[in-house]
Amino acid sequence: MANMDKEEYKNLKKKLLSGHKNGYDLVKENELDAMEQYCADYIKFLNASKTERLCAAEVIKLAEKAGYKLYRRGMEIKTGDKIYISNRGKSVLLAHIGKQDLSHGVQIAAAHIDSPRLDLKPTPLYEESEMAWLKTHYYGGIRKYQWVTIPLELNGVIVKKNGEIININIGAAPDDPKFVITDLLPHLGQEQAKKPLATAIPAETLNLLAGSRPIGNDDESGRVKLAVMNLLYEKYQITEDDFASAELEAVPASNACEIGFDKSLIGSYGHDDRVCAYAALRGLLDLDETPEKTAVCMLADKEEIGSEGVTGMRSAAFDNFIKDLCAAQNIPLRACFEKSFCLSADVTAAFDPDYADVYDKRNAAYINYGVGLCKYTGARGKSGASDADAETVAYVRRVFDEADVIWQISELGKVDAGGGGTVAAYMAQRNITTLDAGVPVLSMHAPFETVGKLDCYETYKGVMALYRTGF
Ligand code: MN
Ligand code: MN
Numbered sequence: 001m002a003n004m005d006k007e008e009y010k011n012l013k014k015k016l017l018s019g020h021k022n023g024y025d026l027v028k029e030n031e032l033d034a035m036e037q038y039c040a041d042y043i044k045f046l047n048a049s050k051t052e053r054l055c056a057a058e059v060i061k062l063a064e065k066a067g068y069k070l071y072r073r074g075m076e077i078k079t080g081d082k083i084y085i086s087n088r089g090k091s092v093l094l095a096h097i098g099k100q101d102l103s104h105g106v107q108i109a110a111a112h113i114d115s116p117r118l119d120l121k122p123t124p125l126y127e128e129s130e131m132a133w134l135k136t137h138y139y140g141g142i143r144k145y146q147w148v149t150i151p152l153e154l155n156g157v158i159v160k161k162n163g164e165i166i167n168i169n170i171g172a173a174p175d176d177p178k179f180v181i182t183d184l185l186p187h188l189g190q191e192q193a194k195k196p197l198a199t200a201i202p203a204e205t206l207n208l209l210a211g212s213r214p215i216g217n218d219d220e221s222g223r224v225k226l227a228v229m230n231l232l233y234e235k236y237q238i239t240e241d242d243f244a245s246a247e248l249e250a251v252p253a254s255n256a257c258e259i260g261f262d263k264s265l266i267g268s269y270g271h272d273d274r275v276c277a278y279a280a281l282r283g284l285l286d287l288d289e290t291p292e293k294t295a296v297c298m299l300a301d302k303e304e305i306g307s308e309g310v311t312g313m314r315s316a317a318f319d320n321f322i323k324d325l326c327a328a329q330n331i332p333l334r335a336c337f338e339k340s341f342c343l344s345a346d347v348t349a350a351f352d353p354d355y356a357d358v359y360d361k362r363n364a365a366y367i368n369y370g371v372g373l374c375k376y377t378g379a380r381g382k383s384g385a386s387d388a389d390a391e392t393v394a395y396v397r398r399v400f401d402e403a404d405v406i407w408q409i410s411e412l413g414k415v416d417a418g419g420g421g422t423v424a425a426y427m428a429q430r431n432i433t434t435l436d437a438g439v440p441v442l443s444m445h446a447p448f449e450t451v452g453k454l455d456c457y458e459t460y461k462g463v464m465a466l467y468r469t470g471f
Helices: 006-016 027-046 052-065 223-236 240-245 271-285 317-328 333-337 353-358 391-403 422-428 454-469
Strands: 082-087 092-098 106-112 119-130 131-139 154-161 165-170 207-211 246-253 257-259 265-269 294-300 340-347 371-374 408-409 433-438 440-442 448-451
Touching: 006 207, 006 257, 027 257, 027 265, 027 271, 027 454, 052 082, 052 092, 052 271, 052 294, 092 317, 106 223, 106 271, 106 454, 119 223, 119 240, 119 340, 131 223, 131 246, 165 223, 207 223, 257 433, 265 333, 265 454, 271 294, 271 433, 271 440, 271 454, 340 391, 340 422, 340 454, 353 440, 371 391, 371 454, 391 433, 391 454, 422 433, 433 454, 448 454
Parallel strands: 106 294, 106 340, 340 433, 371 408
Antiparallel strands: 082 092, 092 294, 119 131, 119 246, 131 207, 154 165, 154 246, 257 265, 265 448, 371 433, 440 448
């Protein structure tokens, strides 16, 4: 074999070695326009979806436009029906009823629509040094130093004792004021600069600057706080106690945009996990014909804090929705679940050459290499991972290859470098065969994350192929 000719060697290599390549060397020319259009739509979706509530509302808007109807328990369902429910305005479940009944299982794509952010504390407003501030409590895994000195907007609701809901959105419109967390100037930051990143910015200093103009006479105290409260009363008829029953979320005020001379990337807050949520949604809405099996899109809240809570993936809301659909066909839920498949669509870490030492470069996900499959997530010895079986990975490989989906397989990073989880484990706990897959992201959980357009589009194609194909 040592004297194998060049052609033979080339063929052997092609036959035996992995064919994963940069997606731009594989993608069909005529798909590039569709990719650009998809990404332009995704950018619009991102800008309308900066919190889980805004995202859920946007999802419902798009779904209704595509003919989806609000489902109510007891409604008859038939092949071809397109239905959705909203779980408390923070999580949305959609289904396109397939040709086969639910004893054949459903094809699920599950993603989450909450993202790391800064929530206001229950008693947030205070005055210090004649400036008004709002105290925050961070939500999800953030690197605190990234959240100072960037413009922030405030979104959410204040619910008054009588149940009246006041929607708050300050900072998204171009003329709106924004909020900011201050930071030390370098001239006085010498001691702070010696501290490790994790401790240099304590959580209790993540306070939003919210005003500085006093009212009343100079012999009074707390004049700036009172002035802010007065503005809020005039605009929303709320008093300080109403903050107790509010959910106000500070998120970056910047919008999504293209990145790079070639515009091949998208920078935005909240790609994790709206990039997969959008793929899961669009894949469903764009199905041109009724699928064999019922296709289900699950958009969950609370993933970033462990999928707890009534709107998280551990909530029975998901089981109840599928159970209601099963009841309409007289099929036990357990029979449906054990035949179902779920793609847990969540982002993975993209290899970053500036921080190469935390990745296993032979098992990392790369920008432009397509949707990233993750057999397992977890930390250390796969702790907390659902760890899909080989049969499931083979199934997804086959579906993706048959649909010309560009994909790669990876781990998050080096074995003992850290770890993470997704909703996969909670789907698997329900006896649903589950595999993680999603878009590789640079600077995950930062106020401004970056993804490759090609990977966004391939994830959409992958999800759609799975909706179409039986398990
Ligand atoms: Mn995620
Ligand atoms: Mn995350």
